Amino acid sequence: MTGMGDDARPVEVVRYDPSWPARFEAERLLLSDALPTTLGIEHIGSTSVPGLMAKPIIDIQAVVPEVDDVLADLAPLRRLGYVHRPLAFPADGDHLFLVKDTAGRRSQHLHVFRVTSGAPEENRLFRAYLTTHPGAARRYEAAKLRAAERHPDSRARYALAKEEEFLRLLTEARLWGRSGDD
Known part of the structure; x- marks a missing residue:
């Protein structure tokens, strides 16, 4: 969860917005054209969990055969307003991170993963567990609210402050995923 970078914009956690799924769907259609080799585009993160408070930023994951092919031609994503942040996850060669601002505010995070990456399945599992x-x-919502209250001006410190609870919940999700329990 770290690696998001520090922005001057405040961290804001807001009530669930029922328009988030429609915002994702509109963006998914645009991204389908911009990423013709994609194997799937999904809504992930807190805005994908009905009822969960979140930063009002739609997190999207796209799975592609090769991230290097996407990196070689970022023009279609740039035309949609996405900016590649190569230093966000520098140690993960299977992961590209791009951001999009709308009306001067962060509106989307796009995570592009190589098909061999395990991250997309973990993102799906975490979403399913919270749902x-x-x-x-x-519990995750409470951790996010505490982190936003303590670090309203730093996305990096916000992410770090909620990371312990995130990792605890991810461990629970993994155990739940292996057990097949509801």
Whole structure:
């Protein structure tokens, strides 16, 4: 969860917005054209969990055969307003990170993963766990609110402050995923 960088914009965690799925869907259609080799585009992150408070930024993951092919021609994504942030996840060669601002505010995070990366499945698992376990979702929400209150001017410190709870929930999600329990 670290690696997002520090921006001058404040960290804001807001109530769930029922328009988030539609915002994702509109962006998914645009991205389908910009990433013709994509194997799938999904809504991930807190805005993908119904009822969960979140930063009002739509997190999107796209799975592609090769991230280097996307990196070789970023023009279609640039035309949509996406800016590549190569230093966000420098140690992960299977992961490209791009951001999009709308009306001067961060509106989307795009994570492009190579098909061999395990991250997309973990993102799906985490989303499913929070969606089906309201208590876990509330714990994550509380951690996000505390982190935003403590670090309203630093995305990096915000991410670090909620990381312990995120990792605890991810461990629970992995165990849940292996057990097949509801």
